[in-house]
Amino acid sequence: MSKKLVKEVKGSFKEQFKTKPLMVFSPGRINLIGEHTDYNDGFAFPAAINKGIVLAISKSELSVSKAYALNNEELCEFNIENPKPLEDGGWRNYVLGVVAELQKLGKEVGNFNSVFAGNIPVGAGLSSSAALENSFAFALNKLFELGLTKNEMILISQKAEHNYAGVKCGIMDQYASMFGVKKSALLLDCRTVESQPYKIDFKEYKLMLINSNVKHDLSESAYNERREVCEKVSRLLQIDALRDASKEDLDKIKEEITEEEFQKALYVIQENKRVKLFSEAIQENDINTLGKLLYQSHEGLSTKYKVSCEELDFLVDSAKENSNILGARMMGGGFGGCTINLILKRDFKRFEKEVLDSFQKKFGKSCAVFKVKLSKGTRIVP
Numbered sequence: 001m002s003k004k005l006v007k008e009v010k011g012s013f014k015e016q017f018k019t020k021p022l023m024v025f026s027p028g029r030i031n032l033i034g035e036h037t038d039y040n041d042g043f044a045f046p047a048a049i050n051k052g053i054v055l056a057i058s059k060s061e062l063s064v065s066k067a068y069a070l071n072n073e074e075l076c077e078f079n080i081e082n083p084k085p086l087e088d089g090g091w092r093n094y095v096l097g098v099v100a101e102l103q104k105l106g107k108e109v110g111n112f113n114s115v116f117a118g119n120i121p122v123g124a125g126l127s128s129s130a131a132l133e134n135s136f137a138f139a140l141n142k143l144f145e146l147g148l149t150k151n152e153m154i155l156i157s158q159k160a161e162h163n164y165a166g167v168k169c170g171i172m173d174q175y176a177s178m179f180g181v182k183k184s185a186l187l188l189d190c191r192t193v194e195s196q197p198y199k200i201d202f203k204e205y206k207l208m209l210i211n212s213n214v215k216h217d218l219s220e221s222a223y224n225e226r227r228e229v230c231e232k233v234s235r236l237l238q239i240d241a242l243r244d245a246s247k248e249d250l251d252k253i254k255e256e257i258t259e260e261e262f263q264k265a266l267y268v269i270q271e272n273k274r275v276k277l278f279s280e281a282i283q284e285n286d287i288n289t290l291g292k293l294l295y296q297s298h299e300g301l302s303t304k305y306k307v308s309c310e311e312l313d314f315l316v317d318s319a320k321e322n323s324n325i326l327g328a329r330m331m332g333g334g335f336g337g338c339t340i341n342l343i344l345k346r347d348f349k350r351f352e353k354e355v356l357d358s359f360q361k362k363f364g365k366s367c368a369v370f371k372v373k374l375s376k377g378t379r380i381v382p
Contacts, residue, residue, distance in 0.1 A: 001025050005054050005119055006381055012070050013056035013115040020058070021115075022143055023381035026135035027052035028118075028126035029176035030209070030340060030372060031331055032185050032290075033297050034275040036305060038170025040230050040268050041191040041241035043275040045198075046172050048180020049126065049372040054381065055135040057114040057143060067095045070117035080109055085164045094129055097160025098136040105156070107146045114139075121368065124211045125332020129165065130173035133157035134378045138178070142380070150378075151193065154178050167220055168227050180377035187279045191243060198282050200374070205287060205326060208341040208348060210355060211368040212311040215336040223333050226264060226305065233257060233265040242268045260306075267304035271297060291326025291342050298329030298339075307334025314362060315339040318355055325351070 006023065013021045027048040034044030060066070067076045069091055076092045080103075083096040095114075102109050116135065120128040137153040137160075140146065148156075154174040161169050171193055176186060179195065186195035230242050236253050237245055242265055250265055257265075274293050281289035298316050302308035312330040316339055319328035324347035331340045343351060352369045359367040 001027075001050060001052065001054075001375070001381070002119055005117060009054045009056050009070060009115055009117050012068070012117075013058075013113075016068065016115065017058065017060075017113045019113075021056035021113075022058060022139060024055045024057070024135050024139045024142075024378065025052055025381050026055070026131040026138065026378040027177055027180055027375050028120040028128055028131050029173055029180070030126065030207070031172065031176070032340070033278045033293055033329070034172075034188075034271060035297065035301055035329075035331065036226065036307070036333075037243075037268060037271050037275065038172035038188075038190040039168065039227050040170075040234075040272075041243040042268065042272040043243075044172045044188045044190060045185050045275055045278055046176030046188060047185040047374045048176055048377050050375040051119050051126065051372060052177070052375075053116055053118040053120070053128065053131040053135045055114060055116040055139055057112055057136075057139045059143060060111040060113045062111055065099075065111045066113045067092070068115045070115055080111060085166075089164075091132060093164040094132045094160055095136055097164030098133055098140065098156060100164065101156040101159045102137070102140060102146065104159075105152075107144070107148075109140055109144055109146075112140070112143065121211050121370075124209070125330075125334075125337030126209075127173035127177060127332075129161060129167075130157060130169075130177045131378075133160050134174055134177045138378045150178050154193075168224050176377075178378045180375055182376050183374050185282075185374065187275070191241070198279060200282055201285070202342065203287055204345055205342050206345050206348065207372060208343045208352070209331075209338045209370050209372060210315050210341065211338045211370070212309075212315060212336055212359075213365065213367055214309065214311050222307065222335065226307070229261050229264050230268060233261060243272060245269055263304040264306075267300040270300055270304075287342075288326060294327030294329045294340070294342065295320070301330055301334065305334075309335050311336070311359075311363060311367075312339055314359065315355065315367070318358060319343075322347070322351055
């Protein structure tokens, strides 16, 4: 968590609203492995990171609520009595959605003033939206003494994303952001919404994120379309979700679905297996296997699930050419965003320069490299 960011948000709030706020930090997340498994009731391996959203908030005596996005210098004023999604609402819909979902539960939310800012690169696939939703759910629960558990808060955040942002996301992003454990990743069972923290020792390696700085337009519609494919295959197999399917099950209905649908469902089945193998490799301190599973995950995402893009494939191919990188894959919903790389600490700077140069030459635009630490989840800033 950035002390500078906390200071900026607090300063802006005091300047605008002349009162002392409640301060909340909600982290973004990475996902080590287990992509697109969450809405299939499967397994994932997310972790909260030390980048996120800082929110300053207080009750207001006025008849409107105010949310100010400091990064964009944009103000949203709204009536909390009947919040509706805005067309092209962007970040506003996440805030409105959280308020609306709280009200659907019969919770009384009063008017409030708020300022927030983040240091999560936008479009990097690090779940800035989940961090924003969680920050407001957590803060409003505290501010108005709503008595919600963290599990209830993340479901509110998820429904805000479904009903106000129009993205039928699973629960992983909100869960990891809320429940993150320092220096640990969470083996998350997306059916039971329960997790087991795994403390990870990467030894002489560290995590490198490379942000492609691209976000192709088809990401949201393609995400929802893939979810529909998974649900269709599950119906044909007469199971609740693809988590319950095997390759043998899939072979039985091969004639009833297209080859593309078969490959997408197969990817989910195989990725679920990879998550379990990943957790076993952590327990066995087998860091080489972790790297191999990352590469296998990317191969499936790119060739079977088809959510990669030229830029992400280029970054993973660049990693494969470097013997100091154990594994790499695209991370997040796809069609842009980041790759996650497990790289030898002493080669970090050299490879950073190499990949920045080669990406610029190939695409005529820049990518960005940064490191992250595994962090605690959503919390009050003392």
